[in-house]
Amino acid sequence: MIELAQEINRLKQERNAVILAHNYQLDEVQAVADYVGDSFYLSKIAASVACEVIVFCGVFFMAETAKMLSPEKTVLLPEADAGCPLADTIDAEAVRVLKRQHPGVPVVCYINSSAEVKAESDVCCTSANAVQVAGLLPGNKVIFIPDSNLGNYVAKQLPDKEFILWEGSCVTHAKVQVADVLKAREKYPAAKVLVHPECSPEVVSLADFAGSTSEIIRYAEEMPDRQYLIGTEAGVLCRLRASQQHKEFLLLHAGLFCPNMKKTRLESIHRALLANQCVMKLDSTVARKATLTLRKMLEMV
Numbered sequence: 340m341i342e343l344a345q346e347i348n349r350l351k352q353e354r355n356a357v358i359l360a361h362n363y364q365l366d367e368v369q370a371v372a373d374y375v376g377d378s379f380y381l382s383k384i385a386a387s388v389a390c391e392v393i394v395f396c397g398v399f400f401m402a403e404t405a406k407m408l409s410p411e412k413t414v415l416l417p418e419a420d421a422g423c424p425l426a427d428t429i430d431a432e433a434v435r436v437l438k439r440q441h442p443g444v445p446v447v448c449y450i451n452s453s454a455e456v457k458a459e460s461d462v463c464c465t466s467a468n469a470v471q472v473a474g475l476l477p478g479n480k481v482i483f484i485p486d487s488n489l490g491n492y493v494a495k496q497l498p499d500k501e502f503i504l505w506e507g508s509c510v511t512h513a514k515v516q517v518a519d520v521l522k523a524r525e526k527y528p529a530a531k532v533l534v535h536p537e538c539s540p541e542v543v544s545l546a547d548f549a550g551s552t553s554e555i556i557r558y559a560e561e562m563p564d565r566q567y568l569i570g571t572e573a574g575v576l577c578r579l580r581a582s583q584q585h586k587e588f589l590l591l592h593a594g595l596f597c598p599n600m601k602k603t604r605l606e607s608i609h610r611a612l613l614a615n616q617c618v619m620k621l622d623s624t625v626a627r628k629a630t631l632t633l634r635k636m637l638e639m640v
């Protein structure tokens with residue numbers, strides 16, 4: 340493993356490459372990455388970092404987003420079939436139907452969506468800025484796609500707006516049930532419960548804090564409490580356990596592992612750099628429109 344990591348570093352220099360890893364990636368992947376974070380943070384890095392090649396350790400829509408924001412760079416996705424079932428719940432035609440049903444209502448798409456869906460939307464958002472983005476839009480109605488749990492969470496923070504939701508959800512976050520929270524609270528009464536807004540509204544309502552991966556990490560790093568029950572993908576434990584060794588972090592559900600995020604291994608990164616595998620390519624019309632949707636988010640927040 341050490342040899343492979345060294346070889347990755349050598350190839351990185353040779354190809355003038357930078358490795359970006361999402362907070363949900365395996366520990367070994369986070370360890371070789373130059374930047375680790377959520378997709379909003381990583382998108383901004385992708386757009387500004389000086390390099391020729393970006394290796395995006397995440398899922399398909401993330402590498403697509405990086406390519407849109409840095410079209411002149413070669414963007415590699417180490418595992419070509421690392422997808423996102425949530426993003427796959429909606430396609431461009433379904434967005435067009437929603438727009439015909441609700442003419443003039445702005446469409447906010449969560450970053451977990453394909454380039455085609457982004458191209459049909461007015462503005463993008465991440466879980467870290469969804470409330471802010473939706474709140475800044477004119478009018479009192481919003482179409483929010485594709486995650487209905489995140490949409491419900493945002494709607495609760497913006498009671499003056501009516502939300503039209505798409506019934507998509509993340510299969511990994513959906514595993515956390517109310518019973519898991521109640522059981523964990525009984526067993527660890529002093530622990531703080533931190534969950535992602537992709538969890539169900541019932542689970543979110545029982546938590547001490549709901550936020551994106553970066554917000555969960557920040558909260559746990561800043562708060563004095565010693566014990567935390569985490570309701571998001573297990574990858575966030577990597578940074579938390581390393582930076583907060585005096586605190587204890589437990590998952591609310593033993594199955595909080597996203598199979599797509601966990602596809603990328605050191606071998607995948609090595610192969611991608613060596614053989615230039617899985618180069619992101621986008622249709623130019625779709626990319627132009629989707630980039631406007633992404634840039635609108637970057638301008639707004």
Ligand code: CIZ
Nearest residue numbers: 377378379465466551552
């Ligand atoms: O924004 C992201 O990267 C996602 C998908 C989740 C999060 O909260 O980091």
